[in-house]
Amino acid sequence: MALLDVSGYKYRPRPNSASQFGFKQTHFLDRSIHYSFGTKCQEFAVPVGVDPSTFLKSCSCEDGVSIDLNHGTTTLAFKFRHGVIVAVDSRASAGKYIASQDVDKVIEINPYLLGTMSGSAADCQYWERLLAKECRLYKLRNKERISVSAASKLLCNMMLGYRGMGLSMGSMICGWDKQGPGLYYVDDNGTRLSGRMFSTGCGNSFAYGIVDSGYREDMTVEEAYELGRRGIAHATHRDAYSGGVVNLYHMQEDGWIKVCKEDVSELIHRYKKGMF
Amino acid sequence: MALQNVCGLQHPPLFPEWSAPLSQSFMPEESTPLFGGGVQHGGAFSARLPGRGALSPLEFYMPISEYLTQSPINFGQISLSSAPKNLLNNNIDIIHPSMPCISLPPPTPCSISPSVPLPFTLSHGTTTLGFAFQGGVIAAADTRSSCAGQVACPNAPKVLPIHSHLVGTTSGTSADCALWKRILSRELRLYQLRHHRRLSTGGAAKLLSHMLHPFKGTELCVAATLCGWDGGGEKDENHAITQVTESDSSSQSAAVCKSKSQQVVTARSGMCGPRVVYVCSDGLRLQGELFSVGSGSPYAYSILDSGVHWGMSAQEAACVAREAVYRATHRDAYSGNNVDLYHVTAEGWRRRERENLKDEYYREKEKERKRVAERKNEKKGV
Numbered sequence: 001m002a003l004l005d006v007s008g009y010k011y012r013p014r015p016n017s018a019s020q021f022g023f024k025q026t027h028f029l030d031r032s033i034h035y036s037f038g039t040k041c042q043e044f045a046v047p048v049g050v051d052p053s054t055f056l057k058s059c060s061c062e063d064g065v066s067i068d069l070n071h072g073t074t075t076l077a078f079k080f081r082h083g084v085i086v087a088v089d090s091r092a093s094a095g096k097y098i099a100s101q102d103v104d105k106v107i108e109i110n111p112y113l114l115g116t117m118s119g120s121a122a123d124c125q126y127w128e129r130l131l132a133k134e135c136r137l138y139k140l141r142n143k144e145r146i147s148v149s150a151a152s153k154l155l156c157n158m159m160l161g162y163r164g165m166g167l168s169m170g171s172m173i174c175g176w177d178k179q180g181p182g183l184y185y186v187d188d189n190g191t192r193l194s195g196r197m198f199s200t201g202c203g204n205s206f207a208y209g210i211v212d213s214g215y216r217e218d219m220t221v222e223e224a225y226e227l228g229r230r231g232i233a234h235a236t237h238r239d240a241y242s243g244g245v246v247n248l249y250h251m252q253e254d255g256w257i258k259v260c261k262e263d264v265s266e267l268i269h270r271y272k273k274g275m276f
Numbered sequence: 277m278a279l280q281n282v283c284g285l286q287h288p289p290l291f292p293e294w295s296a297p298l299s300q301s302f303m304p305e306e307s308t309p310l311f312g313g314g315v316q317h318g319g320a321f322s323a324r325l326p327g328r329g330a331l332s333p334l335e336f337y338m339p340i341s342e343y344l345t346q347s348p349i350n351f352g353q354i355s356l357s358s359a360p361k362n363l364l365n366n367n368i369d370i371i372h373p374s375m376p377c378i379s380l381p382p383p384t385p386c387s388i389s390p391s392v393p394l395p396f397t398l399s400h401g402t403t404t405l406g407f408a409f410q411g412g413v414i415a416a417a418d419t420r421s422s423c424a425g426q427v428a429c430p431n432a433p434k435v436l437p438i439h440s441h442l443v444g445t446t447s448g449t450s451a452d453c454a455l456w457k458r459i460l461s462r463e464l465r466l467y468q469l470r471h472h473r474r475l476s477t478g479g480a481a482k483l484l485s486h487m488l489h490p491f492k493g494t495e496l497c498v499a500a501t502l503c504g505w506d507g508g509g510e511k512d513e514n515h516a517i518t519q520v521t522e523s524d525s526s527s528q529s530a531a532v533c534k535s536k537s538q539q540v541v542t543a544r545s546g547m548c549g550p551r552v553v554y555v556c557s558d559g560l561r562l563q564g565e566l567f568s569v570g571s572g573s574p575y576a577y578s579i580l581d582s583g584v585h586w587g588m589s590a591q592e593a594a595c596v597a598r599e600a601v602y603r604a605t606h607r608d609a610y611s612g613n614n615v616d617l618y619h620v621t622a623e624g625w626r627r628r629e630r631e632n633l634k635d636e637y638y639r640e641k642e643k644e645r646k647r648v649a650e651r652k653n654e655k656k657g658v
Contacts, residue, residue, distance in 0.1 A: 205574030205575050205607065206574050206575070206577060206578040207578065208575055208578075208603075208607050209574070209575035209576060209577070209578035209579045209600070209603045209604065209607070210578045210579065210582060212575075212603050212606060212607065213579055213599055213603050216644070216647075217644065217648060218647070218648060218651055230582065231578075234577075234578035234581050234582055235578065237578075237581055238574065238577050238578065238581065271581075271582055272581065272582070272585070
């Protein structure tokens with residue numbers, strides 16, 4: 001499909017994806033089962049006759065079935081002099097059941113862009129992989145890396161296309177481009193904010209306390225690692241929906257490196273020596 | 277009221293300022309004819325401790341139903357003429373037709389009066405915290421009182437001293453907290469007068485929790501952290517609540533237990549020392565080492581978790597508490613303005629000067645700026 005795009009092959013998008021089955025030209029057509037940036041109409045394959053917004057309203061109101069999407073996680077990222085630090089926990093919860101303690105909540109879009117995930121795991125993984133595809137296409141077309149600002153804008157526009165349809169995603173796009181280290185927060189509502197420090201998920205308030213208090217613009221790299229670890233460790237200590245291990249990444253000028261993967265219980269025991 | 281109780285009057289007459297006690301042994305004929313016509317506004321309520329003779333289990337005053345219909349503040353209340361009456365009331369009606377109708381305590385106050393619709397949604401925004409360490413207990417809180425998205429009062433005191441060795445932080449509805457704190461103070465003072473010693477923090481918490489229990493399920497919202505020092509020795513009645521300004525805050529509990537007592541009462545072993553108990557109007561009562569309550573509590577918790585340990589000094593403890601409240605006010609919209617800090621030791625509570633956090637914010641910014649400039653100069657110099 002990428003080759004088709006690059007070679008400029010034109011195809012006519014059909015309004016109803018279901019009608020494409022059985023046509024002669026199907027093998028040339030980009031099956032609209034995923035978002036294609038640049039087309040005028042939305043091509044996500046929604047089942048015919050179903051309106052997502054009304055369906056979801058019925059799920060969330062009191063007299064209907066109540067599907068409560070919990071953003072059970074803690075992720076944090078902050079910019080400092082030597083780049084961007086990204087730290088996430090690794091617990092996936094389904095209601096009160098811990099589905100996994102070892103989930104990867106950072107998606108490595110490319111060697112110089114990272115995206116974090118919070119909210120619905122499925123939504124995050126899907127849309128960020130789509131973002132990875134778009135970033136790759138951009139690089140092929142324009143022969144230079146996409147900027148962090150543009151990448152976050154792509155993701156934001158994807159979210160806006162499905163606004164009100166029940167997507168749940170809170171993500172931070174981190175990278176290093178020509179303007180230096182970049183950090184953007186993108187939301188399923190279409191919020192896109194550039195900032196120095198963000199934390200998402202239900203454990204975010206705990207992380208904010210630690211990082212606000214320990215942040216210095218001219219921290220050394222080791223201090224920054226420690227701050228990121230502490231933020232996640234304390235958040236997992238108090239928040240029931242966060243836990244597992246801390247995955248720590250450092251975005252440098254020439255790409256990101258994965259710093260460590262440490263169990264939070266060990267970290268907490270180290271930090272709270274006096275209490276135990 | 278205190279004087280009567282101490283004197284041991286069995287059946288206190290009805291006073292217009294307080295509601296009638298709802299004891300089983302209420303004797304209408306002993307009531308003084310202090311009522312003029314109509315209903316008094318004795319709608320306040322308070323509780324009595326057991327121990328007043330063989331009389332009573334814990335008795336609770338309930339709001340007199342008439343008060344609610346006659347109150348000048350009518351939040352769209354419906355008429356309560358259908359409130360349940362009982363045989364006692366019939367007696368009263370015969371003897372004193374002007375007396376207010378009093379219902380015997382049902383299991384919950386809900387059956388006396390239907391819940392009153394509030395004029396606006398209450399918001400409970402605050403940051404309060406309390407923790408114990410070797411040098412006593414620290415209780416700290418912000419001072420912003422918010423109401424429906426606006427700051428009603430930027431200087432509200434949220435840490436209220438209850439008696440010389442006990443302070444309570446308050447969170448929830450300010451009115452409820454202030455009232456119940458006063459009721460608790462009164463009851464603890466009575467206890468002290470009767471038994472010649474202070475009630476322990478755990479005991480005070482239990483008392484508060486039981487007093488709040490009948491209101492479970494109503495709109496009452498009180499979440500208090502009682503922070504106190506349980507001493508062993510007896511404190512005489514002249515020991516006023518003074519601000520001890522210069523006392524050494526890291527004194528050992530053992531030494532103080534034996535000091536300043538006129539009549540030594542054998543203290544229960546192992547009960548001396550700092551104590552923090554959380555009491556909530558849902559009925560929850562938890563003892564612990566560290567609590568933070570309010571909308572800003574998550575921000576404070578992480579700082580407290582990383583900074584508090586048993587062996588810390590009083591100076592460090594005050595710093596951590598201040599920092600925790602400061603960070604919480606920085607991120608939480610419903611907390612802010614100033615920080616109040618109380619330190620409770622064996623000698624009593626001591627209050628630190630109220631600090632404005634806006635100044636703290638600018639001071640920190642200034643420090644940061646200076647440090648970055650310094651580093652730049654260093655680099656230039658090298």
